Amino acid sequence: MTAPDSVIEIRDLKTQFGSLVVHEQLNLTIERGAIVALVGGSGCGKTTLLREIIMLTKPAAGSIRVFGREVVGTNRKHSQQLNRRFGVLFQKGALFTSLTIRENVAVPLLEHTRLDRNTINAIADLKIALAGLPAHAADNYPAELSGGMIKRAALARALALDPDLLFLDEPSAGLDPVSANALDELILQLKDSLGLTVVMVTHDLDSLWRVTDRVAFMGERKVIGYASMTELTQSEHPLIQEYLGGPRGRAVQAAQG
Amino acid sequence: MANLTDTAAPANIDVEQGQLFCIGAWTLLGIVDLSQRLSARHWPSGTIQLSGTRIDALDTAGALMLLNLVTEWRQAGRTVEWHDWRPEYSDLLTLVEERQQTAATTRTPSSSQLNPLARIGYQAWNKVEHALSMLAFLGEITATLLRTLLRPGSIRWKALFANIQRAGLDALPIVGLLTFLIGVVIAYQGGDLLSYYGANIFIVDLVALSMVRELAPLLTAIIVAGRTGSAYTAQIGTMNVTEEVDALRTIGIHPFDVLVLPKLFGLILVLPLLTLFGCAMSILGGMVIASVQLDVGFREFLNRIPQVVSLTSFLYGIGKTPVFAAIIAIVGCYQGFQVSGGADSVGRQTTQSVVQAIFLVIIANAFFAVMMGGTGL
Numbered sequence: 001m002t003a004p005d006s007v008i009e010i011r012d013l014k015t016q017f018g019s020l021v022v023h024e025q026l027n028l029t030i031e032r033g034a035i036v037a038l039v040g041g042s043g044c045g046k047t048t049l050l051r052e053i054i055m056l057t058k059p060a061a062g063s064i065r066v067f068g069r070e071v072v073g074t075n076r077k078h079s080q081q082l083n084r085r086f087g088v089l090f091q092k093g094a095l096f097t098s099l100t101i102r103e104n105v106a107v108p109l110l111e112h113t114r115l116d117r118n119t120i121n122a123i124a125d126l127k128i129a130l131a132g133l134p135a136h137a138a139d140n141y142p143a144e145l146s147g148g149m150i151k152r153a154a155l156a157r158a159l160a161l162d163p164d165l166l167f168l169d170e171p172s173a174g175l176d177p178v179s180a181n182a183l184d185e186l187i188l189q190l191k192d193s194l195g196l197t198v199v200m201v202t203h204d205l206d207s208l209w210r211v212t213d214r215v216a217f218m219g220e221r222k223v224i225g226y227a228s229m230t231e232l233t234q235s236e237h238p239l240i241q242e243y244l245g246g247p248r249g250r251a252v253q254a255a256q257g
Numbered sequence: 258m259a260n261l262t263d264t265a266a267p268a269n270i271d272v273e274q275g276q277l278f279c280i281g282a283w284t285l286l287g288i289v290d291l292s293q294r295l296s297a298r299h300w301p302s303g304t305i306q307l308s309g310t311r312i313d314a315l316d317t318a319g320a321l322m323l324l325n326l327v328t329e330w331r332q333a334g335r336t337v338e339w340h341d342w343r344p345e346y347s348d349l350l351t352l353v354e355e356r357q358q359t360a361a362t363t364r365t366p367s368s369s370q371l372n373p374l375a376r377i378g379y380q381a382w383n384k385v386e387h388a389l390s391m392l393a394f395l396g397e398i399t400a401t402l403l404r405t406l407l408r409p410g411s412i413r414w415k416a417l418f419a420n421i422q423r424a425g426l427d428a429l430p431i432v433g434l435l436t437f438l439i440g441v442v443i444a445y446q447g448g449d450l451l452s453y454y455g456a457n458i459f460i461v462d463l464v465a466l467s468m469v470r471e472l473a474p475l476l477t478a479i480i481v482a483g484r485t486g487s488a489y490t491a492q493i494g495t496m497n498v499t500e501e502v503d504a505l506r507t508i509g510i511h512p513f514d515v516l517v518l519p520k521l522f523g524l525i526l527v528l529p530l531l532t533l534f535g536c537a538m539s540i541l542g543g544m545v546i547a548s549v550q551l552d553v554g555f556r557e558f559l560n561r562i563p564q565v566v567s568l569t570s571f572l573y574g575i576g577k578t579p580v581f582a583a584i585i586a587i588v589g590c591y592q593g594f595q596v597s598g599g600a601d602s603v604g605r606q607t608t609q610s611v612v613q614a615i616f617l618v619i620i621a622n623a624f625f626a627v628m629m630g631g632t633g634l
Binding site for chain 2: 098109112114122125128135141161162189192
C-alpha cells in the first residue's frame with residue numbers, strides 16, 4: 001500500500017440555503033484507501049456534503065480539494081477529468097429508465113473509453129456480476145427490477161470505470177440483510193484489491209462497524225467527531241452518545257464484542 | 258496503483274526465455290486495442306509461465322481481459338502457471354474469475370427484429386388494444402361521473418377551482434395574444450382583396466363570422482390541448498411512476514375523483530369562456546386593421562356584427578367547445594394513466610396526448626360542420 005496521503009481535503013466549508021446555514025467552518029480530511037462514513041441525525045447535511053464533493057452543489061464558501069485539485073468553482077474540463085475517477089451510487093439508484101441494465105452500466109464506458117462494443121459489453125456484464133445481480137437481469141429495464149436489485153445495478157454502474165473514489169449514498173437502505181452483508185463484503189474486497197477510497201452516507205450500524213475505517217460524525221453544522229467506531233463510542237459528546245448509545249447502537253456494539 | 262493521469266502505458270505481453278511477462282497498465286485505459294496487439298502473436302506450447310513482476314497496474318477490466326486470454330490458452334490445450342503476482346492482484350483475479358462465471362454471456366435477440374408482416378400485425382393489434390382500453394377508460398369516467406352526480410358532496414371543490422385557475426385564468430394572456438394576431442392576419446390578408454372591389458365593409462363578415470363559427474373555437478382548443486392537456490398527462494404520469502396514484506387508492510380515495518373529474522369539469526367550464534375571450538380578441542385585431550387600412554371605424558364595425566353573426570352561429574361556435582374540452586381532458590388523463598416505467602414513458606405519452614387531442618378535436622369539428630350543413634343552419 002502507498003503511504004496514506006489525503007484524497008479529499010475540506011477546509012472551512014460553509015453551505016447555506018437561503019437563511020438556513022447547513023455547514024459552517026467544516027473541516028474534514030479523507031485519506032487514500034480509507035473507507036469513511038458520514039453519519040449524523042437526519043437533516044444534518046450529510047448528503048449535501050457528498051453532493052458538494054462530487055460537484056453537484058456549490059458551497060457558499062470554503063475549499064474542497066479532491067486529489068489535490070480544488071473543486072469549488074472548477075471549470076468543465078477539470079470537473080470532467082475528476083468525474084471519470086468518481087463512481088457515485090445515488091440513494092434511489094438513478095438508473096436511466098429508457099436503457100437496460102447492461103446499457104446503463106455501459107454508459108460511462110462508452111463516454112470515457114475507446115474500447116469496442118464487445119469489450120464494453122463484457123466489462124458491463126462482469127460489473128453486473130460483481131454487484132451480485134443474476135445474469136438475466138442484464139437485459140431487463142430498471143422498471144422490471146425490485147428495489148434491492150436496482151441498488152445493485154446502480155452500484156454496477158458506479159463501478160463501471162474502476163473509480164479511485166467511490167461515493168455511496170445510503171447503500172444498504174432498502175436491501176435485505178443478506179444483500180446488505182454481500183454489499184459490505186464486496187466493498188471490502190474491492191478496497192483491498194483496487195485501492196479504492198470509499199465515502200459513504202449510511203445509517204446502517206452493522207456496516208458502520210464492519211467496513212468503515214473512520215467515521216465522521218456530523219452535527220452542529222460541522223464534523224464533531226472523526227475517529228474509528230470503537231473510539232467514537234467512547235466520545236462524551238451528547239449528540240454522539242444519543243446516536244450510538246441508543247438501544248440499536250448498544251445492541252450492535254454488544255454483538256461486535 | 259491508481260491511474261492518476263489520462264494516459265497509461267498500453268497493456269501487452271512480453272516473452273523472455275520461455276517466460277511471459279504482463280507489461281504496462283492492464284486497466285481500462287491500457288487495454289484499448291489490446292486484442293489487436295495480441296491477435297497475431299504466437300504463444301509457446303505446453304506450459305505457459307505467466308509472470309506479474311513487470312505489470313504497472315491492474316483493474317477489473319484488465320483482469321477480465323487477462324482471464325479471457327488464459328481461458329483461450331487453456332482451451333488450446335496449454336496449462337498456465339502464475340508466477341510472482343502481488344497478493345492484491347491475485348485477490349482481484351480470483352474475485353473476477355469467480356464472478357465471471359455468473360456473468361451473462363448470451364445475448365437475447367431484441368424484439369425489434371421482427372419480420373415486416375409480424376410487425377404490421379403487432380401494430381394493428383396494438384391499435385385495437387389501445388381503442389379498447391380507451392373505451393374502458395371512458396366507461397370508468399362515466400361510472401365515476403354518475404356516482405358523483407348522485408352524491409354531489411363528493412366533488413373536490415378545491416381541486417376544481419385550482420384547475421379553473423390553471424387551465425383558464427392563467428391561459429388568458431397566451432390565448433388573447435394568439436387570437437388577436439390571427440384576427441390581424443385575416444383582416445390584413447382579406448382586406449386587400451375587399452378594397453380592390455370596394456367592398457371594405459365586408460371585412461366584418463370575414464373576420465367576425467369565420468372567427469366566431471370556426472377559428473376561435475378551434476384555435477383555443479389547440480392552444481389548450483398543447484398547454485393544459487400535456488400538463489394533465491405529465492402530472493398523472495409522474496404520479497403513476499412515483500406510486501402516488503397507488504397511494505391514493507390505498508388511502509381509499511378513487512384517483513378519478515381527485516385527478517380526473519376536477520380536470521374534466523374544470524376544462525368544460527373554462528374552454529367556452531376562453532373561446533369567448535378569443536373571439537373578442539380576434540375581432541379586436543380585425544377591427545384595428547379595418548380602421549387603419551380600410552377606413553372602417555370601430556363603431557361601424559361593431560354595429561355590423563349583429564347583422565352578420567346570427568345567434569345560431571354564435572351558439573354553434575361556442576356550443577362545440579365543451580365537447581372539445583371533454584376530448585382534451587379525457588385524452589390527457591387517459592394518456593397519463595398509460596404511463597409506465599419512468600421519465601422516458603412520461604415524455605412519450607405526453608407527446609401522444611397532445612397529438613391525439615388535436616387530432617380528435619379537428620375530427621369532431623369536421624363532424625359538427627357536416628351535421629350543421631345537413632340541418633341547413
